[in-house]
Amino acid sequence: MKNDERICSIALTLCPGIGHIGAKRLIDGMGSAAEVFCQRKELPELLPGVSPAVVAALDNPAAFLRAEHEMEFVEKNRLSCLTLKDESYPSRLRECEDAPVVLFFKGNTDFNRLRVIDMVGTRNATEYGKQFCADFLRDLSASCPDVLVVSGLAYGIDIHSHRAALANHLSTVAVLAHGLDRIYPYVHRKTAIDMLENGGLLTEFLTETNPDRHNFVSRNRIVAGMSDATIVVESADKGGSLITADLAVGYHRDCFAVPGRISDASSRGCNLLIRDNKAALIQSAEDFIEAMGWNPAGEPVKPEGIQRDLFPELSEDEECIVGILTRQGDLHVNALVVEADIPVNRMTGLLFELEMKGVVRAMVGGVYHLLM
Structure with missing residues (x-):
């Protein structure tokens, strides 16, 4: 059970003194909630700033018992249990420092x-x-x-x-x-x-x-x-x-x-x-x-592609952004984050670089326009 990312994520929320931000930082640092628990004793060496109190809080068998009980409810009622590692987890929310490490959902x-x-x-x-x-x-x-x-x-x-x-x-x-x-x-x-x-x-x-x-x-x-x-x-x-x-x-x-x-x-x-x-x-x-800057339904998206050879110094991530704007037209920064799967803090830096290179223009409301 301690290898089940869902149960480990739930258990992490039940460990006292860690909180939303602390839990997410642990998962981001170790790659998964399962790894956080698996390497609990080594965390102070692996992640600077992790205190012995955090290590002690993670030694919590009761949290796992409660997490297993919750998963029984989830499965019995055909709910979705979404961890930070799931593709269906809200990607915009994932970029927030205090994002929940686990969400429960019923619906479609x-x-x-x-x-x-x-x-x-x-x-x-x-x-x-x-x-x-x-x-x-x-x-x-x-x-x-x-x-x-x-x-x-x-x-x-x-x-x-x-x-x-x-x-x-x-x-x-x-x-x-x-x-x-x-x-x-x-x-x-x-x-x-x-x-x-x-x-x-x-x-x-x-x-x-x-x-x-x-x-x-x-x-x-x-x-x-x-x-x-x-x-x-x-x-x-x-x-x-x-x-x-x-x-x-x-x-x-x-x-x-x-x-x-x-x-x-x-x-x-x-x-x-x-x-x-x-x-x-x-x-x-x-x-x-x-x-x-949202295109109304049915409004044609400009089909022309940008002349890539005009921008030989674009990085791989910059090329990705240019490609998305070429295919879809003007987009809000949050939509670009979702489409490119690039964290919002890095996306804003990339867009700034592209703006300085004369490739894109920032418009009202956080929308970016590709310059031809």
Whole structure:
């Protein structure tokens, strides 16, 4: 069992004092969770900075017993257990320093499709916010029918985003603040079930985990990290959606906010995000598509290839980026990360070099254009 990457990844999350960042660093350093445990005693020599306390925390038979119990639930209920090593793990999220080392999923979708957004907001949504969700996703589906819509299944903007996505045949995923042995809030159970055919339910939490307040904050980093862009529809001047927006900015993702009247409490957070330049103002799907540089469905992608012999000094990775832009046209940096399978911190450096060489041009919203 100690060679099973899934069980080792789950067990690693149960070792006290290691945390999200520490666990991911151990896996990145050793190549897998199984290797972390296999070479536990040698870690201080193999990975500078690993303390004896970490080694002691990894000596945890109870963690493996709990992990094995969790895998029994996963297999019995036909769930997916995704580790950092799985191709189907959300690649955008994998690049985040505090990415979960294991995720549990029930449903049917591709987390690594070309376009992923999250829509978040207040639990006390107004008719204005609800209507924006409906109109925005209706219009977005017409231009970008393959977009994945992520939210949190909560009251208010979250549930209306999921339902609007379903109504427009868009794949939609709810990131939960508890295990997959329950649905919270229970009144959203039908919507959750409807999502399983085209989307689903995703969580980092084990079964028997209560939807405690701090879990929602932890959940928000997954929502922001797995998306190209965060859209805050309505928010008070404090709340979880503002935390998600801050996380998105910290992950170098695009962030947008829907403006409202200054007298409306439910729009104060959005107006503050726009005022403080943390989010761009959008009023429609058309605004969003233009800002992201997304080609509408059916728009032809330029077929011409770039003259490779004009750029003899391009590295292999630079050639890869040029090839992707040649085939697909203008792309957002996050889409390039997914397509090229290059970490975002290295991708930004490569794009800067290509810009300096006059090969690409940075456009509004983190989109890159190939110069002919």
